[in-house]
Amino acid sequence: MSSFIIIIFLASFMLVTGIVCFRSYIWWTQDRNEPPVLGASIPFLTTVLGIMRQRTNFMVQLRNKNPHVPIYTLRLPGSRIYVINSASLIPLIQRQKNVIIFDPIPAQAAANIFGVSKAGMDLINRRHTGDESYFDAFLRASHPSLAPGTGLDSISRAAAKVLEASMDKLEDMEGTIKMDLWKWVRHEIFFATTEAIYGPLNPFRCAANEDAWYDFEEGMMRLQMQVQNLSPRGRSSLQARESLVQAFCRYYEEGHHRIPDVPSMCLVKACYKYKASRGLSLEDMARTELGHVAACVSNTIPGAFWMLWHVFSDPIVLADCRAEIEQLVTVNTVRQKRSDGQVFETEVHTIDLSNLARRQTCPVITSTWYEVLRYNHVGISARVVTKDTLLDGYLLKKGSTAMIVSPVIHSDVSAWGPSAGEFQHRRFTQNNGYNDTRKRADNINPEKGPANRIFGGGSSLCPGRHFASQEILSLLALTIMRFDLHPINGQQWILPKKYIPLPTALPIPQFISSDALKFEMVARYSGRQWRVVFGNQRISKSQNVV
Numbered sequence: 001m002s003s004f005i006i007i008i009f010l011a012s013f014m015l016v017t018g019i020v021c022f023r024s025y026i027w028w029t030q031d032r033n034e035p036p037v038l039g040a041s042i043p044f045l046t047t048v049l050g051i052m053r054q055r056t057n058f059m060v061q062l063r064n065k066n067p068h069v070p071i072y073t074l075r076l077p078g079s080r081i082y083v084i085n086s087a088s089l090i091p092l093i094q095r096q097k098n099v100i101i102f103d104p105i106p107a108q109a110a111a112n113i114f115g116v117s118k119a120g121m122d123l124i125n126r127r128h129t130g131d132e133s134y135f136d137a138f139l140r141a142s143h144p145s146l147a148p149g150t151g152l153d154s155i156s157r158a159a160a161k162v163l164e165a166s167m168d169k170l171e172d173m174e175g176t177i178k179m180d181l182w183k184w185v186r187h188e189i190f191f192a193t194t195e196a197i198y199g200p201l202n203p204f205r206c207a208a209n210e211d212a213w214y215d216f217e218e219g220m221m222r223l224q225m226q227v228q229n230l231s232p233r234g235r236s237s238l239q240a241r242e243s244l245v246q247a248f249c250r251y252y253e254e255g256h257h258r259i260p261d262v263p264s265m266c267l268v269k270a271c272y273k274y275k276a277s278r279g280l281s282l283e284d285m286a287r288t289e290l291g292h293v294a295a296c297v298s299n300t301i302p303g304a305f306w307m308l309w310h311v312f313s314d315p316i317v318l319a320d321c322r323a324e325i326e327q328l329v330t331v332n333t334v335r336q337k338r339s340d341g342q343v344f345e346t347e348v349h350t351i352d353l354s355n356l357a358r359r360q361t362c363p364v365i366t367s368t369w370y371e372v373l374r375y376n377h378v379g380i381s382a383r384v385v386t387k388d389t390l391l392d393g394y395l396l397k398k399g400s401t402a403m404i405v406s407p408v409i410h411s412d413v414s415a416w417g418p419s420a421g422e423f424q425h426r427r428f429t430q431n432n433g434y435n436d437t438r439k440r441a442d443n444i445n446p447e448k449g450p451a452n453r454i455f456g457g458g459s460s461l462c463p464g465r466h467f468a469s470q471e472i473l474s475l476l477a478l479t480i481m482r483f484d485l486h487p488i489n490g491q492q493w494i495l496p497k498k499y500i501p502l503p504t505a506l507p508i509p510q511f512i513s514s515d516a517l518k519f520e521m522v523a524r525y526s527g528r529q530w531r532v533v534f535g536n537q538r539i540s541k542s543q544n545v546v
């Protein structure tokens with residue numbers, strides 16, 4: 001008994017001594033002008049366990065306990081993270097983009113996740129013309145295909161065409177269609193996106209490559225941390241990646257990216273040209289192409305899922321969105337010919353998808369979409385501090401990481417009002433009673449408001465935001481106009497948990513029971529004829545109009 005007490009005493013003594021020593025170390029090595037240290041009740045351990053267990057929620061809790069601290073330090077063994085609590089500091093950090101930089105983050109992903117060779121990384125890390133980095137120049141090269149204009153329209157149109165064909169097939173099945181909602185959305189968006197970008201010889205037309213993508217994606221975190229060889233999951237992800245690299249090598253070697261007269265292939269052509277101009281080998285081009293696929297689908301798929309979920313699960317949101325889309329539908333009577341040659345008159349409902357993502361024409365739908373992103377966002381904008389820098393009087397030390405954690409900023413009541421924690425689909429519309437101050441009104445705009453991090457901000461504002469929004473809203477419009485959707489067997493809509501397997505902006509849904517994955521889809525109208533157009537171009541298959 002007495003030896004047990006001695007052991008307890010010694011252990012407690014060592015623990016207290018350890019805590020005192022580590023606290024002294026932190027106190028000693030923390031400059032008094034640096035942001036204060038938080039989350040270190042047991043130095044290092046509380047922080048490491050907090051981040052591992054609670055992820056971004058750890059930072060939300062710290063902000064809730066310290067609401068008046070605009071920026072603080074998290075101390076980790078061998079590194080420091082400065083976390084921004086106050087949205088007012090975000091424009092300041094964005095202005096210092098040449099000192100507090102983004103490039104090392106995608107560069108590390110290129111090397112670790114996508115396996116770019118040492119020679120390839122030397123080319124990527126080399127600054128070419130003036131001060132422009134590989135990634136800055138890449139954004140410039142891809143801009144004409146992703147900014148509003150003919151390139152973006154052709155990509156959006158091509159994706160919508162694939163989605164529309166899929167809806168036609170579902171309608172033709174008649175009766176109730178049972179589906180795993182997550183897997184259905186995942187395939188629809190993945191296939192529509194890659195068809196639009198890679199054209200008629202899209203490597204993902206091969207179902208094995210699509211499966212390989214999901215396998216690769218599941219192990220991305222392990223690859224990022226370089227622990228892929230420690231588990232079967234990690235090894236299988238690595239194998240899947242290598243098979244995809246081979247698929248893209250063949251795609252390039254056989255000139256599939258060069259097919260003429262496919263306007264939606266403008267992006268893949270621009271990216272190839274840029275990468276070739278930087279001297280990347282064919283294999284490294286294929287590896288970086290996997291990075292482009294990830295950028296294009298890893299947020300768009302969960303974005304589409306959460307959008308459908310929030311709209312269909314709330315009758316008010318559903319009615320509001322349907323009413324707005326109905327305004328884009330025109331009804332015409334046309335004469336059509338049956339297969340037996342008989343001519344008859346019928347109504348055709350024409351829906352134009354090109355105005356869906358415009359706030360002027362569809363204020364409630366765009367507001368619902370932005371709210372889906374604000375409410376579900378788990379993104380972190382991480383930047384590397386390249387030299388000792390002052391930010392609003394706080395010293396940020398060279399070699400540390402500065403972070404804007406979206407869930408922290410998106411739940412800030414001073415920026416979003418007391419309803420910050422609630423889902424309000426009309427939040428981003430004008431005159432909703434919420435924009436009571438100028439400051440809050442700014443945040444309605446995803447390209448301006450500092451507290452609006454749905455697509456990031458500053459120089460790393462997401463270049464794919466127009467494409468993703470258009471594609472997701474096309475899926476929404478085609479689904480809610482033509483189908484009803486509800487959980488099987490009359491079950492309730494239960495909000496899935498958020499699961500974050502990847503370093504992305506949006507989580508994937510985690511259902512509590514496998515039944516909760518299953519949904520029923522039923523066509524709303526039997527025999528109604530739909531015609532889908534995008535601007536002045538028809539995208540649905542043509543009927544036999546006479």
Ligand code: HEM
Binds near residue numbers: 381
């Ligand atoms: C719902 C869909 C999407 C969401 C929520 C989203 C979100 C974001 C966010 C939050 C950032 C900023 C990251 C940071 O600050 O560290 C970002 C950057 C980026 N996004 Fe997206 N994104 C989406 C779709 C897309 C698509 C479809 C593409 C490609 C066509 C794309 C390409 C990129 C790229 C290349 C960057 C990095 C920009 C840079 O280097 O500065 N994203 N995205």
